[in-house]
Amino acid sequence: MKITGTHQISAARDRVFTVLTDPECLARVMPGCKGLESTGDGAYSIHLAAGVGPIKGEYAGTVQLTDIEAPSSYRMLVDAKGKTGFVKGEGKVELVEDGDATTVIYEGDVTLGGPVAAVGQRMHSSAAKLMTRQLFGAIEAEATAEEGEDVKHSIIRNTLRGLRSK
């Protein structure tokens, strides 16, 4: 399944790049992230409960960032599995300055296997789009949060706003 798109975030490129590549920030912005640890060299071990509405699956695996050209691009490899199947993905993320804002351009290919692939095929692409919207809502909140602001709150607020302004 191809996942491509662009998303504008109203924050400077350096800031957005940090949010996208810093394990602590990433752990906060990934929907359903239960754990994310750097294992060195751009590799992370990850544990997340991913899903949509009542459909949830827990996945554990690795995320590897390569070809890092801070603050403008990197490639990402994801490999995770759980009881409900596995997810493998590869993609490229580019950050382009756009005045005071940053445009994130992403392009990737995701393969699902096991039960999650066999069932609900008709919903894979809509589900991926929903999770992407949630992710960018949270990135926006994290990247634009004032120092000391309670980010958790603005994540929820921005995610909801993102969902409703479709």
Next chain:
Amino acid sequence: MIPGTFDYHAPKTLKKAVSLLNEHEDAKILAGGHSLIPLMKLRFAAPAVVIDIGRVSGISRIRISDGHIQIGALTTHHTIGSNARLRRVCPVLPETANEIGDLQVRNRGTLGGSVVHADPAADWPAAMMALRASFEVAGPSGTREVSASDFFVDMMTTTIGDGEILSQIRIPEPPAGSGSAYAKMHQSASGFAITGVAAQLTLDESGNVSAAGVGVTGVAPIAYTASAVEDALVGKAPDEGAIAAAAALAADGVQDANEDHHASGEYRMHLATVLASRALASAAERAKS
């Protein structure tokens, strides 16, 4: 295909069901079970507690009074599909019900379960948008009423909180001179809508459209009101030309349409226009007779 272990409760009142739901962590409501049970069998959902509302009284009736059609959340698709009075008063309701899945699904599946599950390909949401339905939701601190346009938030996501139960669906009784219909292209294996359009038209004495409601499912992550279609029809005679011109706007403003191996987004948007014109033509026909 065997669910995890869970505790089971079958309360007899709505109040008890709400309090059980709020007493337990990770509890889930079970209605017809035609969406929840398959998820549990595949372990996509593994609630610790299942609260079966199948025995709750007062939430599986259809009542038409005081200018409203009120349908209990637990009413099955079959009950709605075979209701003779609804067929006269608001034909799009039984028509939608009878388009769902197969007889077994219609015998067990409920209106409430379908709208709370909010599958992007579910049939009911189209009619709920077209008919300007509202939803009565019972929670620990009383009930609240939500309009259909606020109820659906995103695919498989509604405003219903973890501790809340949908109790009633209310639809304004269509005034004299109204007609409604549902047109659908179904996916042949499950019956789910690839695209479905529900429409209701009300005509004034001179035969012009005084009110229009059009809801579209299957195209976007949630069903939407095709307001461009509605606006284009109000004040006009619903003849072939006016319907065709209005129906052409049925996917206006849709970005990122749903796509899967059954149908591309573009095809779904095209279907919306074709099905809108069919639904509007039958609605107009019924409004005149």
